[in-house]
Amino acid sequence: MTLNIGEIADRIFGTDVPFAVKAFDGSRGGNPNAVVTIDIASEKALRYLVTAPGELGLARAYIMGDLIVEGIDPGDPYDFLSLFLDDFSAKRPPATELVEVLKSLGFKSFRVPELPDQETVPQWRRAVEGLRHSRKRDAEAIHHHYDVSNEFYELVLGPSMAYTCACYPSGDATLEHAQEHKFDLVCKKLGLQPGMRLLDIGCGWGGMVKHAVEHYGVTALGVTLSAEQASWAQQNLKVHGLDDRAEVRHGDYRDITETGFDAVSSIGLTEHIGVKNYPSYFKFSYDKLKVGGRMLNHSITRPDNKAPALTRGGFINRYVFPDGEITGVGTIVSRMQDQGFEIRHSEDLREHYARTTRKWCKNLSANWDECVRDAGEQVSRVWGLYLAGSSIGFERNHIQLHQVLGEKIASNGQAAYPLRPDFGV
Structure with missing residues (x-):
């Protein structure tokens, strides 16, 4: 017996x-009463899903336009993604059914189609660009994400051009x-x-430098690996007479x-x-300080x-932040301490970043046509996801956002930190 795609x-x-499913072979499946319908619109879409089961295959098919989600706002697919993150997972059919599924799919379904231009190569293939976090490879990773275009970022981030948690x-x-x-x-x-001197590491478009x-x-010095950011930021400082x-x-x-330096800020570089x-x-940051x-x-x-x-291998790693790494705040605190910092304050802004990314998503949706004209539909779809x-x-709470504040104290333990600080905001 040969199964159609809906039955599979x-x-x-x-x-x-x-969700409901409909496919290019005319079949249907899933929940017929669901509000959302996923259209596997081509044989190529099926191959994306079969050769990379899970989020990567779904992303590839969606980005290329071969998988269509009816009624979705491509600039803000929040409601759609929420369906898949609510305790939802695929199940492995029993062995007898699995054989039937594989036979029905046929060998041609296991040929990998062309990949979206925005996808970076797997970790093991990136070795040709140097060791992970070598200077060359870091520069390539930053270029991949941050040099889309300043105009695109203006549409998504808004006038502040601040691409970090508000x-x-x-x-x-x-x-x-x-x-x-x-x-x-x-x-x-x-x-x-x-009169103090500030060093802002990974300064982006210079928002912290300008504000301080x-x-x-x-007086402030900011540094970024992105040529697009540096050019925009320096011009912006000139416009404002700073x-x-x-x-x-x-x-x-x-x-x-x-x-x-009297202070070092690092907002979104770690x-x-x-x-x-x-x-x-x-250690670098510690040595730069009086x-x-x-350091924040x-x-x-x-x-x-x-x-x-x-x-490794997921959507974020392959499409958004190649080589990106995040760990718990405890690791950050211990590494700062090991280099001599006395930790004075730590704060989780997780809910604030949820609000920030929602607003960016809404900006993308509101400016969708302009974003597509500037960066292309595939890039814009990646950003929506x-x-x-x-x-x-x-x-x-799958991810968090922490600010950790450390101080470089004197060898005798003398500190400049106030007895009870009041950040006043």
Whole structure:
């Protein structure tokens, strides 16, 4: 007996699922009463699903336009993704049924189709670009994600051009207000005062640099591996008349030779450097500081310190953050301590990042046509999946966001930190 695609779907997923299935062979399956219908619109879509079962195959077929989700907003697929993350999983058919399924699919279904241009090669093949987190490979990974185009990011991030977790002072605060509030929180945690010198590692489009110089009277140096970011940021500083006190430099943070900074901020960089490089990264930051100086590390974290830092083969690794690694806040704290920092404060902003990514997703949806014209439909689809999925991940505590504040104290234990700090925001 040869099964049609709808029948195969029922063998694997059952009919008590939150979606219906229809396929190019005219068959149907899944839950006929479901609101959402997944259309396996071509033989190529089936091959994507068969050759990479799970999120990677689904993503490939969806990004290429061969799998169609009827009624979905491609800029904001939050509701659709929520269906798959609510205790939903495929089941392995019994051995006798599995043989029948495989025969029905046929050998041709196991030929891998062309992959989307946005997909990076597997971890084992990236070795040609150098060891993971070598300077060359880090530069390639940053280019892959951050050099889409400044215009695309303006549409998604909004006027702040801040591509890191905002901090919402209230539930009805706007994204722009929350981003400004975040930068203000970092400045206050660092204890910035007029005349101080700030080093911002992984500065992006220069939001922290601009805010600190403009509102706290410091001089600041920012560094980013993205040429697009550095160009945009330096021009923005010039437009606002701040380029005499602030610089955003294109390059690797390890090439910074200046020292004697009063403060170091790192907002959204730790995810890219690799856990094995934490000791050298925090030592670098420690050595750049004056005695009494502070470092604020702001990064995505895991809810524990046991899970592998690198997720191999999944959608995020192959499409969004090649070589990205995240671990628990405990690992970050211990590595900072091991390099001499006294840890003064730690804070989880998980719910704030859920709100931030939801707003970015809504911006993408509202500006969908412009985003597609600028970056192409495949890139825009990747971003829809990524931002909506991230929102769900933060909401459900699959991932977190921590700020950790450390101080470089004197050898005799003398510290500059106030007895009871008041961050005032």
